[in-house]
Structures are given as C-alpha cells and as structure tokens.
Amino acid sequence: MCTACLTKTLPTDDFAEHLVGMLDGAAVIQMLSIGHRTGLLDAMAELPPGTSSAIAHAAGLNERYVREWLGAMVTGGVVAYDPATREYHLPPSHAALLTRASVSNIAATAQFLPVLAGVEDDIVECFRAGGGVPYSAYPRFHQVMAEESDMTVVAGLEEHILPLVPGLTDQLAAGIDVLDVGCGRGHGIIALAEAYPNSRFVGLDLSKDAIAYARDLVVQKGLTNARFEQRDLSGFDPDERFDLVTAFDAVHDQADPAGMLAGVAKALKPSGTFLMQDIAGSSDVGNNVGRPLAPFTYTISCLHCMTVSLAQGGAGLGAAWGEELAQKMLADAGFSKVMLHRLDHDILNAFYVAQR
Ligand SMILES: C[S@@+](CC[C@H](N)C(=O)[O-])C[C@H]1O[C@@H](n2cnc3c(N)ncnc32)[C@H](O)[C@@H]1O
The missing domain is CATH 1.10.10.10 (Winged helix-like DNA-binding domain superfamily/Winged helix DNA-binding domain)
Known part of the structure; x- marks a missing residue:
C-alpha cells in the first residue's frame, strides 16, 4: 500500500x-x-x-x-x-x-477523442518502436482545432484575451504589425484582421492544407491586411519585425519549441509583446492529480501533441509541458518579463504576456 x-x-x-x-x-x-x-x-x-x-x-x-x-x-x-x-x-x-450557438460547446470538443482514436494502431506501434505519428495521419484535426479555436480564442479575444496586454486594443486600432505562429486555419488572426483594419497580420504554419484554407478565407472575406505562409518554424529565423506576436495553443507541439520561442523573441520590435496561450497545468504530474481536464490533456498529448512533434524528430514536449517549464523556456528564449494569467471561464488554458 x-x-x-x-x-x-x-x-x-x-x-x-x-x-x-x-x-x-x-x-x-x-x-x-x-x-x-x-x-x-x-x-x-x-x-x-x-x-x-x-x-x-x-x-x-x-x-x-x-x-x-x-x-x-x-x-x-x-x-x-x-x-x-x-x-x-x-x-x-x-x-x-x-x-x-454556445462558446462552451462540449460536443465540439468531444470530437477530439474520436479524431485521435483514429491513429490508435499507429500509437500502439510507437509505444513499441518509438517515433511519432505525423500530422498527415489526422485528416480532421485542423477542422476540429479551428472549431475549438473559435471558442477558446476568437470568442474571447475582445473581452478577455486582448485586455491582458495593457493598451493593446488602442495600438491595434491605430495600426501595428502582428505575427501569429502556428496559426493553423487562421481563425484567430482573421478575426483580428477584420476587427482592426489599420493593423497588418501574418500567419505562419507548417500545414499546407491549413494555410490554403486560411488563404481562401482571406479571399472570401476580402481582407487586404492579412497574409498566410507555409513555414516550418523549427529554428525560426524571422526576416521581419513585429509589435505583437501571438501563439494560440501552438508552442508545445512544435518540433523545436525552444528554437521557435527564440525566433519569436528575435521577431519582436524592442517594445513588442509576445502573447502566448497554451495548456494550463503543472509540469509535475503530481500537482495535476484531481485537476479537471488533466486526464484529457495527457490523452490528447499522447495521441497527438507529443507524437506529432516526435514524428518531426522533435522535442515531444506534449500538451502537459506545464506552466513551470513554459516560464523557464520563455526566460531561456530571452523574455525577461513574463506575466502568467488565467481566465475564469477557461480552465483549459493559461495565457502568458512576455516582453524581452
Ligand atoms: C494545436 S494547433 C493550433 C493551431 C491554431 N493556432 C489554433 O488555435 O487553431 C498547432 C499548430 O502548430 C502547427 N505546427 C506544428 N509543428 C510545426 C512546425 N514545425 N512549424 C510550424 N508549425 C507547426 C500545426 O500545423 C498546428 O496548426
């Protein structure tokens, strides 16, 4: 016992x-x-x-x-x-x-489990042989992720997320340069581009399909202030500078999260801000016992976030990398000021506001 x-x-x-x-x-x-x-x-x-x-x-x-x-x-x-x-x-x-009609639609989130169960045979093989399962093995992932993003990012942008950075909405209204790394289908950045026509937005992501989808959306909506590019953010070496960089649930499943974070720090203008949303919780499993959605987080991680990174020969941090490691990696990437926020209505995510 x-x-x-x-x-x-x-x-x-x-x-x-x-x-x-x-x-x-x-x-x-x-x-x-x-x-x-x-x-x-x-x-x-x-x-x-x-x-x-x-x-x-x-x-x-x-x-x-x-x-x-x-x-x-x-x-x-x-x-x-x-x-x-x-x-x-x-x-x-x-x-x-x-x-x-709801921004807390558990039935939409429920889709993750069957989507991920589709790769169970491959995951079982990885338990034996190591390695990972690539993004291409999850045909519906980006669609389901975009639905989740509509609830956790888009719906809360104005009321909850942007106010985490003092003065940000005024800057966006006046016109600034914004980069979203690991943008997926780009719903977050497109919502911002619609709301703030004076600002300019760039989204980068590894997925060709997700970027094609985001580009179509830009055309459909007639937006002239948003563009999307397919890019592997491993060893990210930016060639442009931005006032704001965002990452919505997009650091922990990168192949090279440390390299991407260092690139993000480099991509910021001196007074720029990095706004990072990632999964809440501790890096120590012991602190997560009894935490709502902790089993969900480890399961999603094993069947997707960790394995897609390992499939790229990556770090395999996983969704449960935790707030302690996230803060350490932000400091290692060159961010000297990091504020951690949680939102009352969102128990799944933590929000980091980081400056160099
Ligand atoms: C969990 S999804 C989040 C997508 C989006 N930010 C959202 O909120 O819907 C993580 C994103 O990271 C992207 N990604 C994974 N590895 C990458 C890499 N090496 N370079 C660039 N993007 C990568 C994936 O294609 C995916 O779109």
Missing part, C-alpha cells in the same frame, strides 16, 4: 463502479461528437419535445440511427425522455453546453 501516493486507492467494488462510470462517460462523449457532426444537438435545441421520428425528420436523418443515439443520450443524462408519450427533449440548460 502506497501511503504517500496521490491517487486514491479504492476497494475493488468501488473501483469497478468508477471504471464503469468512465466507460459510460467515454461512450457518451463519442455520441456527443456524432450529435455535433450530424447537427442533431443543434436541431434538438430548437425543437419542442418530440418522438424519434419527429426529431429524425426535423434533422433530415435516418430514424433508426437517431433512435439508437437518443438511447445513449437519455441513459447518459443528456436528453430528457417521457416514457408515456415517447417524446425526447434537450433541456435548454443542457443545450447551452452542446450547440454551435
């Missing part, structure tokens, strides 16, 4: 109950992902109580599948069911966390 261990040791019967609860939870998460992708959750949020046929008809889906999905939703505590009328209903208080 380990008396100093942090994880509670349960009697076998209680542990069985704990495990069964986790199995049910994981199953519901899979079905929430399907409910999001098929539009069922969005449709149900708008519908009065109805039968499986009425719901399937309204959503334009196959009744047999919808009924099975509803079974999981009812027994999983998501959807209310009246056995007398055989009617199902998504209560508004649940819909608030499960539809595209």
Whole structure:
C-alpha cells in the first residue's frame, strides 16, 4: 500500500463502479461528437419535445440511427425522455453546453477523442518502436482545432484575451504589425484582421492544407491586411519585425519549441509583446492529480501533441509541458518579463504576456 501516493486507492467494488462510470462517460462523449457532426444537438435545441421520428425528420436523418443515439443520450443524462408519450427533449440548460450557438460547446470538443482514436494502431506501434505519428495521419484535426479555436480564442479575444496586454486594443486600432505562429486555419488572426483594419497580420504554419484554407478565407472575406505562409518554424529565423506576436495553443507541439520561442523573441520590435496561450497545468504530474481536464490533456498529448512533434524528430514536449517549464523556456528564449494569467471561464488554458 502506497501511503504517500496521490491517487486514491479504492476497494475493488468501488473501483469497478468508477471504471464503469468512465466507460459510460467515454461512450457518451463519442455520441456527443456524432450529435455535433450530424447537427442533431443543434436541431434538438430548437425543437419542442418530440418522438424519434419527429426529431429524425426535423434533422433530415435516418430514424433508426437517431433512435439508437437518443438511447445513449437519455441513459447518459443528456436528453430528457417521457416514457408515456415517447417524446425526447434537450433541456435548454443542457443545450447551452452542446450547440454551435454556445462558446462552451462540449460536443465540439468531444470530437477530439474520436479524431485521435483514429491513429490508435499507429500509437500502439510507437509505444513499441518509438517515433511519432505525423500530422498527415489526422485528416480532421485542423477542422476540429479551428472549431475549438473559435471558442477558446476568437470568442474571447475582445473581452478577455486582448485586455491582458495593457493598451493593446488602442495600438491595434491605430495600426501595428502582428505575427501569429502556428496559426493553423487562421481563425484567430482573421478575426483580428477584420476587427482592426489599420493593423497588418501574418500567419505562419507548417500545414499546407491549413494555410490554403486560411488563404481562401482571406479571399472570401476580402481582407487586404492579412497574409498566410507555409513555414516550418523549427529554428525560426524571422526576416521581419513585429509589435505583437501571438501563439494560440501552438508552442508545445512544435518540433523545436525552444528554437521557435527564440525566433519569436528575435521577431519582436524592442517594445513588442509576445502573447502566448497554451495548456494550463503543472509540469509535475503530481500537482495535476484531481485537476479537471488533466486526464484529457495527457490523452490528447499522447495521441497527438507529443507524437506529432516526435514524428518531426522533435522535442515531444506534449500538451502537459506545464506552466513551470513554459516560464523557464520563455526566460531561456530571452523574455525577461513574463506575466502568467488565467481566465475564469477557461480552465483549459493559461495565457502568458512576455516582453524581452
Ligand atoms: C494545436 S494547433 C493550433 C493551431 C491554431 N493556432 C489554433 O488555435 O487553431 C498547432 C499548430 O502548430 C502547427 N505546427 C506544428 N509543428 C510545426 C512546425 N514545425 N512549424 C510550424 N508549425 C507547426 C500545426 O500545423 C498546428 O496548426
């Protein structure tokens, strides 16, 4: 018996109950992902109580599948069911966390687990032989990441994120040069470019597909102050200087996070600021016991963030690199002033405001 261990040791019967609860939870998460992708959750949020046929008809889906999905939703505590009328209903208080109308849509976040489960065979092989699984093995990753970014970055920019840097919104309104590293599909930088037409924005990312998507969006929106370039940020050696550099959830899965951070420091004008959003938590697993979303973070990391970096021959920091290591690496990269912020509504992320 380990008396100093942090994880509670349960009697076998209680542990069985704990495990069964986790199995049910994981199953519901899979079905929430399907409910999001098929539009069922969005449709149900708008519908009065109805039968499986009425719901399937309204959503334009196959009744047999919808009924099975509803079974999981009812027994999983998501959807209310009246056995007398055989009617199902998504209560508004649940819909608030499960539809595209919400900026805290857990059904959108639920998609990560099935997306990452798609590479399980490759990951099992990596456990034996080392190495990593490349970005190209995750066909839906950038789409799901962009949806997540809409909630954690875009929705909170004006109210929560930009105010972390004093005076930043005034500078953006007047016109400054901004770089976003590891921009993915670029939703964050495009939202900024729309809101601040006097400023100029550049997004850099390794992914050809994500950059092509971001460029299309720039054309669709008719933006003239944003451009995107495919670039490997390993050993980043910038040829331009910026007033603001941002990194939204994009440092820990780099092949060369230290080299990228050093490049970011170099890319800043003397009075410039680096605004970095990354996963919250400690670098020490012991400090993360009991932390909500800690198992989620380590799982996402193992099945994606860590392995995509290792696949590039990289550092493999992983999503749980933690705030202590993040601050050390920022200091090593040449940032002498670093402020760490957390936002009340966002338990997944930490925000660093760094200056040289
Ligand atoms: C977790 S995603 C975040 C994307 C985006 N910032 C967002 O919030 O949606 C991390 C990004 O880092 C990019 N990335 C990974 N390794 C890279 C490298 N070596 N050079 C440049 N970008 C890289 C990936 O392509 C991916 O778009």
